[in-house]
Amino acid sequence: MNAQIPLSSYTMTADGRKIGAVLMEMKNITLRFGGVKAITDISFDIREGEIRSIIGPNGAGKSSMLNVISGFYVPQEGEVWFRGARRPQMKPYEVARQGIARTFQNIALFDGMSVLDNIMTGRLTLMKTGLLAQSFWWGSAEREETAHREKVEKIIDFLEIQAIRKTPVGRLPYGLKKRVELARALAAEPKLLLLDEPMAGMNVEEKEDMCRFILDVNDEFGTTIALIEHDMGVVMDLSDRVVVMDYGKKIGDGTPDEVRNNQAVIDAYLGVSHE
């Protein structure tokens, strides 16, 4: 059931990408809300350079798991290991500074700001200018702003949203908002990118665009991606490995093919053949 990828330094996938060592490892995570167990004793790892999916029916605990990774929920039991070290209990912003960025299931953009400013917020973890230097707009503040603006413009080009750069995000349609959110997460130059249902509520064309961007991000920047998605076709096409959750427990883990043929997964989630 476990990963088939050997623990050597890296392996090549069929399409020529490198999959490296373990980047993040969740060890026996249990998360409770009062008496309710959202996650029960789950372990899995995420390797450098791979696209890792978490799937499962509604209420399986997928989003809770993502929230544990991004530090928003603190599990009662278990350990989170990141880049070879056990992560102490951290605030979400400290996790972000470690290089974990994410998007949200229900879009969480800053509605009062323009697209450009929203994406610039993604780089806040990298900006160092202090209050005083900034208030006088001394050279360093202006230089920093310009340098980061250049990086952000590259991402804007990459995601093809040049035309809406200065539009307030509140005015954008849903599909573009999702794209801006991805841009904001990318702007942080994350080591690990978490995507919470990046394709929910999109039409086929928008989904295709989004798939292309996800693959390009992984391919061009080598960013490790962990994502939750309901669209099975998308998950099976994109992912290198898949974790399957049901009622807070892990019921499957492996390559898309393995998961597809796992009886427990078929029973709990995929049901009888879709085709």
Next chain:
Amino acid sequence: MLYREAGDFKTSYVADSQTFPIKFDRIRYYIVVAIAFGVVPFLINDYWANAVFVPFLIYAIAAIGLNILTGYCGQVSLGTGGFMAVGAYACYKLMTAMPDVPFVIHVALAGFITAGVGVLFGLPSLRIKGFYLAVATLAAQFFLVWLFNKVPWFYNYSASGQITAPERMMFGIAVTGAGTPAWAKYLFCLIILFALAWLARNLTRGSVGRRWMAIRDMDIAAEIIGVNPLTAKLSAFAVSSFYIGIAGALFFSVYLGAVEVGEAFGIQKSFLVLFMIIIGGLGSIFGSFAGAAFLVLLPVLLKNILVGQFGWATDLAAHIELMIVGGLIIFFLIVEPHGLNQLWRVAKEKLRLWPFPH
């Protein structure tokens, strides 16, 4: 065709992120600054200074301060009156304790002291949000006013319980005290406002401002993308209180000359400044100016019309003023929650296309 941006191309990111990216705006800004510094001081008299210009300049400082906290960082405060009182009393104590230090230093120090007090009362914002926090800031308002009323050390044990500003000079010209010329009051406040507005603009356009706005728009998401809510909120409280403290110091020393704390810095003051930023526009420096101008001019106008022209009783005029202010607040919130600033922006967008709207 009076107002346009066509043909105004930017070739660098610096040029693109300047304060007035459109040439026309830039020119108008230079003209306004030139008039404010070069023309008004020569024409101003005591009535205009005391009724309109000086209160406008001081309230604009307070409004920028509150706008930083409320408009940019999303933390509603009803403690503005109390923080202005801190600025005023700090300024008074400094003026009387260190008479030889230049007055500007007193004003600046009063701002820093208020910033400290603001951070202290801003601490609960880490646990409580929204109007819970708004109500909590009332604690600051009531406690501070009570403190300055009850502890004689703050008013140097004066018999009346009031504080009175002694005369202080800048470059040989009085800026506080009874003998201050109207133009000196005006110019002193104008210079401080100009500097502070420039600083506020710089703060709000860069990374610090984005941290504040991220907290305002969605605090949980902001924390997850890496904004430390502690430093973001407390820095907003500090900067905001710094401005409000300076406004309080000027309000006492330059504008009124003598104050009684409950009267000058009561809860009505907190609401007045809050109304200024609602009417002017939350999250906008220009809006702070517009709102302050509006609410300073409105009573003067009403008083001139109702009392001066119609000969109505002053209390009746005051009640009608309450109704108008209250009605306008509701009107603005319904029609344009972003205030005069947004109306101005919409007007400019229309002008940009005029007279060929397609």
Next chain:
Amino acid sequence: MPETVFYALEVMLNGLMAGIMYALVALGFVLIFKASGIFNYAQGVLALFAALTLVGIMEGQVPFAHLINAIFGTSFHTFGFKVPALVAILITAAIMTLLAVLVERYILKHLVNQEPIILFMATIGLAYFLEGFGDVMWGSDLKSLDVGLPKGIDETIESLTSDWFGYGFFIDRLDIVAAIVAALLVAALTLFSQYSKQGRALRAVADDHQAALSVGISLRFIWVLVWSIAGIVALVAGIMWGSKSGVQFSLSLIALKALPVLMLGGFTSIPGAIVGGLIIGMGEKLFEFLIGPLVGGATENWFAYVLALVFLVFRPQGLFGERIIERV
């Protein structure tokens, strides 16, 4: 027992009575907050407006007399007849209901789906407007209100306690009436919201606006209903406070006393409003009695707020409020 202990007890008892008054105002806040998520800052001014209107009607004042006289140079003041208290109360209740309809139509309807803080600021605007409006309509001079409630020190209690403990407790009869009225009001509101059709609809709206709309509950009707009830609660509070200390602007400031009560009790809990009111009423009187003389007195101005603030830092949802679970 020594005299001072009895005196402290008496202070506490009077604090409790004052706390009931606070709770009365807080009740109006809770009702509106539960049904619409609006933090109604104007609740205190509603009480003032209700009391002003009641006095005006009882005394047969001409509404807007000042304005009319100022415009036309006339000198109307009263119609020259008096209206019995009960009739005046009914008319005032009708006016408060009308006010609720107007507020819904001209303000709330246009602010659906706005952020809570915008609505809060709108009610501050409403408070200003109503304060000015009430003053223009009825004049701003101090008026005494007497609807026939018993007043003064209750001698029976004083002589009884004097016989039992050797210390006569001073308790105002009006406070006792207020306590009884508050109890009745809470009982009536509880029955209404638990057992009537409108009450059930009201609780549904409080829980989830969208879901309530989808099962055919008229949001606008519920809002009018809630604001009417809040207006009538304000009328009761206005009568009590007005009878105690006269009707004038300062009456609206009881709203400021009710706010810390709410923070303590939780914005959504009726029992919270009562318990919070009692704690604050008693706490501030006791604090003023024990600590006040040491720091110069008048601590009632801020004690309630500082207490609520300290409390909130440790329990942000208040005593009885529901725990807030944050989600992404």
